[in-house]
Amino acid sequence: MSKTIYIAGLGLIGGSLALAIRKAHPTYRILGYNRPEKSQQIARERGMVNDLTDDFASFAPLADIIILAVPIKQTILFLKELAQLDLKKGVIITDVGSTKQEIVAVAEVCFANREIDFIGGHPMAGSHKSGAIAADVSLFENAYYIFTPTQFTQERALTSLKDLFKGTGARYIEVAADEHDRVTSQISHFPHILATSLMLQTGDYAESHEHTKYFTAGGFRDMTRIAESEPDLWTSILLSNSRAVLDRIEEFKERLDEVAQLIFQKNEPAIWKFFNQGRAMRQAMEIHKKGGVDSFYDLFVEVPDEEDVVLKILELLRGISLVNLHINEENREDSHGVLQLTFKNAQDLATAEVIIKNNTDYHITIT
Amino acid sequence: MSKTIYIAGLGLIGGSLALAIRKAHPTYRILGYNRPEKSQQIARERGMVNDLTDDFASFAPLADIIILAVPIKQTILFLKELAQLDLKKGVIITDVGSTKQEIVAVAEVCFANREIDFIGGHPMAGSHKSGAIAADVSLFENAYYIFTPTQFTQERALTSLKDLFKGTGARYIEVAADEHDRVTSQISHFPHILATSLMLQTGDYAESHEHTKYFTAGGFRDMTRIAESEPDLWTSILLSNSRAVLDRIEEFKERLDEVAQLIFQKNEPAIWKFFNQGRAMRQAMEIHKKGGVDSFYDLFVEVPDEEDVVLKILELLRGISLVNLHINEENREDSHGVLQLTFKNAQDLATAEVIIKNNTDYHITIT
Structure with missing residues (x-):
């Protein structure tokens, strides 16, 4: 069943969630709110949304799920605004704020006695980068996605959100807001x-x-x-x-x-x-x-202390995107070094591991 | 004129100084003290010293310059021991301790009214590595080498030490111990x-x-x-x-x-x-x-967002040792990335710069 998802804020977090939703639920309709500036244009170009507005209230009544991916203060203002609107019956609302207690408290007041489910959320990833330009479908891969359900939370709402965000590859965890x-x-x-x-x-x-x-x-x-x-x-x-x-x-x-x-x-x-x-x-x-924010996929290869051994390995890995490469000489007592290769995702890491194993006799460790 | 240099402690710091002295003054005789453990053997193997002892007092009277490259407490004990020995007239003594006031104060008491020049020293480099195995002739390259002369310091002693350590490539700086x-x-x-x-x-x-x-x-x-x-x-x-x-x-x-x-x-x-x-x-x-401890030589290359551009550059740099390689995608708005290449020394960096300039039209920055 197709749903309409409304994402307010198409920066790094909102944009990345949009891409992850697109990936797992290609039939969902994604609506976006953003102030009329650069991110809007990028969101359009990158196909994050089906439609965009700079009037927050206008799309809210259309949504089955509303995601507030704006700063904490703005989140609180939007919650209050949503409380005044005629939303779809059973709409689920979530946010991505870095603190949870205040937002959850406001939401409980705003939506008391209404058929609206609010669940606080905090996808624990970020980056020194920001904006829609930095949005990345794999930003949350393996990161913790925290939900802060309360005694009022409906199980079906939590299940819906977990399904919605499954394309992120994040690990869900439930914790009380306080x-x-x-x-x-x-x-x-x-x-x-x-x-x-x-x-x-x-x-x-x-x-x-x-x-x-x-x-x-x-x-x-x-x-x-x-x-x-x-x-x-x-x-x-x-x-x-x-x-x-x-x-x-x-x-x-x-x-x-x-x-x-x-x-x-x-x-x-x-x-x-x-x-x-x-x-x-x-x-x-x-x-x-712990990379947390910057966590990537590392492969450690014990390499002999020979010239151009790095080049040899990169030639084997031709076509696979590397994020980082580091030569660690700590263990050189036995004239071996450790080459640390960092990949963007688990799949690239797995591919690289197989290639190196099949083409060399170097010892490989994965952490 | 050849001199006899006595280095007490052939760990990371003492060992690196030994290598730097060897490089700039191949005719100097370098004597070493170390406890009879691993570092001694490595110091021998790496040719750091002409002769080694595990009895600190035995070599001290032979030296023109004594370098105490041991922990602070041991440095203070050795200063007191040196005060009891019959040292060469005009001997210069220095240390490498991370704090200076206490050591300088002890030395001034120990060597008062004797023809011994003590100058506190602190080569500001280090590493997460340790021991003679990690000693590196370029450990101090471009790092600050601090001297803490006092009112009693003879100018000729300071000049001698600066000449002695010139192979380190460090930048000398004089600061009061306090x-x-x-x-x-x-x-x-x-x-x-x-x-x-x-x-x-x-x-x-x-x-x-x-x-x-x-x-x-x-x-x-x-x-x-x-x-x-x-x-x-x-x-x-x-x-x-x-x-x-x-x-x-x-x-x-x-x-x-x-x-x-x-x-x-x-x-x-x-x-x-x-x-x-x-x-x-x-x-x-x-x-x-500021790398300080970990400072290396970085070259930043703006590369097009194409497959295997990293491999292409490494092929150009065949034979040059890389310490680190990082792909920075912050500036991808224009579909360019920044490739950060880290080298061990200024010479490798300079060579790499020329090669990349001559073989590509990529924009290069050096910090």
Whole structure:
């Protein structure tokens, strides 16, 4: 049965969802809302939608499923606007916001006692890229797609959304909205505050200590990378998840006090334990394998330390798109290196694995 | 004039310095001290030294220049041991420790009123690799090599060291020991505390919030990467630079209080400004270009979005060692991608640039 899907916001997330819906449900009619700017034109050119509007209300009554893929504040405004409209009976509404509690709370008020099912959603992928131009049918492949159902959620609504988004290749997971916001405050929202604060502290320090800017190296670069994130997005996230973020800040300050105390006391065994536990925890959580946003498909090939071995392998892989290639010389004691090949999707990786296995005797590992 | 150089510690740093001295001064006699373990054998095999001992005191009286390339604590013990020995008149002693104030202070006491010149040194390179096996003659190429002379430093001693290490290709810079320690506390020592604290906080959080470990993504990974650093090294650094590190912690807590206040007040413009300033400062400091530890030589080639264009370029570059290759698709609006090629040294980069220019009409950028 064909459905009409209405996607508000055809940027990176909305655009990628549109492409994934097209792929799995070619007969569905996809309507789009976007402000009349570049993304609209790109959405048209890339065939994301059957029809486009810049008047949000106009297409809403036509939809079986409405996806709000706009910033948090706009999502809340649209929810309130939808509450005033005469929507199809049984319409399902979802969003893609980075925080969930506030949006879910607003939706429950807006749609109370109406035959409208709202389920909060958060596809956990993103990119440093943005806009419809960056939309990619495989953006969410293997990423977590979080739903935050409540006691009011109808099972059939959740089933519909899972079917709708099956073309993303994402892994569905259900979490309560408040728990979602607490966990993301710890692993994402609060770390953004840390990165920006460290950057500001260092920038200020550099004004009175001229060598500061020369001595920064790889560690500092990595720790402050996310300080270059989009201020609009992160302001809205902090405002929408203030309680959890404030808890993380308080708790972190206590940790800083504790380690400061150890340093002040010159407590060598305790400082060593501090660093050693951090290392052990990170290794145990296998953080190094987590791309999340940037997760791709890696193949590791142990290659002999010979000239042009890389070229030889690329010749074998002719026609397969590589995202990245890295030569790791850590294990050169036995004069072997490790060649890391990164592919866009699982299929390319599988093909490459077979080709290398059939044409060389190199040892291959996949993580 | 040939000199006798004594290097204590033939790990990554000492071994790389040995190779660089060999390169620039093939007639110098290089003696080495190392504990009788793996690195000794590798140092022999790689021809780093003319002779090796595992009794530190034995070779010290033979040396014109002594380089202590051992951990901070051991450096201090060796300085005290050297003070008891009958060294060559006019011997120059230097070290490679990550903190400088404590070591310089000990040396000044040890060598007061003796014809011994001590100059603190800190070659600002390192690697996730370690040991003699990872030693590399180009480890310090283009990196900063910091000297921390004092009022007692003889100009001829500094000149000798600069000549000795010229094969490293490093950029020399002179900074007071206390300023060195303050600046590195800001851009390196304190960030390590942040990374480890964030990792510990998150690890603890994961114990009571099961989704934590699934939701970590690229930002968290990068922010905690240095939490996997060597606990021994970082314990000794914190202990040796406790005052500056404690100042950074206190000041950072005040920053966290300020941003917490803004979040509590839901002060949207001020939060936006917080993020925007962090972004602006990072962009202004050009942090993204700073490899420091991992700095290599990058060539960016704008390539058409055609199949096997990467293979075509690698065929042109046959014989040149690549460290990394990355296909950046950010700029695909005009159906061009950017191929980032990373080389080990400036010469390979220059050769590659000429080859690509002569054989293609692709646009090339070097940063």
